[in-house]
Amino acid sequence: MPDSWYPVCPSAALPRGRALAVQAFGRRLAVFRCDDGSCGVLDARCRHFGADLSRGMVIGKALRCPLHGRAFDGKGASADAGRAHDSGQPAFPCIERFGLVFAFHGGVPSFPLPFPVGIPPDVHTSAHVTTMMLPMVCVGANAFDTAHLSLVHGRELIGRPEVEVLSQHTISIGFTARVSGDSLKDRLLRWLGHGEVRVETTCWGGNLLIFHHRRVGTFTVHAALPVDASSTTVFTVSGRASPRRGLARARERLRLAVHHRAVMSIVRQDETALAGLSLSPSVSGGSATGAGTLDPLGDHALTAWLEHFHALPRSGTAA
Ligand code: FES
Ligand SMILES: [Fe+2]
Missing domain, CATH: 2.102.10.10 (Rieske [2Fe-2S] iron-sulphur domain)
Incomplete structure (x- = not known):
């Protein structure tokens, strides 16, 4: 790992x-x-x-x-x-x-545990914890797999996602998508004038994802712990900056709760779509021999993430 x-x-x-x-x-x-x-x-x-x-x-x-x-x-x-x-x-x-x-x-920490950029984690929700029957690589891969956005989440990608390898341990993706789903929530979003969403995600160490929702001033942490080679426990928490006390703090907590509820509906869509997934050996084994081998869909963001994941430093011996 x-x-x-x-x-x-x-x-x-x-x-x-x-x-x-x-x-x-x-x-x-x-x-x-x-x-x-x-x-x-x-x-x-x-x-x-x-x-x-x-x-x-x-x-x-x-x-x-x-x-x-x-x-x-x-x-x-x-x-x-x-x-x-x-x-x-x-x-x-x-x-x-x-x-x-x-x-x-991995011994002495080779990078600090990250904070969300620009948002002190003053207030956060309680953690949603779930164990999924899939290898840990799938959790991070999902955030860089833009090909599933339309069918699973009702979002149509606009333009090409921006992927950047920030360090040996860190990679980020940013993209804009049109809200195209038919759910009540998506229709409400469009009616409220939020027909486009901007998603910015940074992944540290292959297991720690922070989604920045800058427009609403919140973040979501998706942290994965491999249980064994084929199952992974995922902890999901949302947070936002907040006044120290009083009515304003209560209002911020309420906004965070509403936002986290929306995040969890997306997480559940992923949980349903990913259940039972089993990776091809070329992906799970790390034989990064080219985009065609790694990703038949030709998704450059997913390919970049898989290559980054397989090149991450591994000094420990655990599975
Ligand atoms: S002190 Fe732990 S087994 Fe003896
Ligand atoms: Fe997803």
Whole structure:
């Protein structure tokens, strides 16, 4: 899997003083929240004798093994007095943002967990979490696959999508589309004078997508965590900048809720269309030998994204 920040659980699932097990990075992880509110992500298999640390007890800023009681902090270092030189426990860098707990797979983080450009994530919705029976590559590919817009989403592409590789880890796409669907929502959009939509998306590490909805001042994060080679858990959160308090904040929250509802209807269209998808070996295996091999539809944006995905740095060993 590419080196990246991966969502391991919603923040709300992890109260202070609790640990939980998450299957990720080809192993079982122990994700825990200390008494001061900070989080840690450790390999759940205790190095001493193999006990499951996710069943351990949080004490102060450490997680204590349920079998012999060794304690480890969020960096995996021994937290026991007199055991500072113990080998410690494999740990993953961890950050909380958008109401999600992220862990970096691939050693020392090679890029920071991104913020949406120009929009401080003051307010966000709770996370929609779903596990889909498809490889992780399909989640990002969907955002760059403009050929499905018309049939699945009722949007007709206007002009050629702009695709830009921004760094070794980052690629973006921008396009304008005409709202052509027949649903009540689409007819309402046209009636309100929003007959065209502008979509700008940036993808980090092949799994972390941020959709910028600049016209309405919101963003949506779509963060994917591979469960195994053929299934992926996707966390979806929307957010927007907001006044600190008062009626204005309540109004912004309401606008965000309405917007997120519209986003989720698009996500569900994708979930239905993608269910049961199985990739051809030329796409899933990374044999990027040319546009004809990768993408029979000749979609230059999708081809660019697949080539970028297969070239992403991969320093870990997990599937
Ligand atoms: S198995 Fe964890 S301390 Fe012994
Ligand atoms: Fe889609």
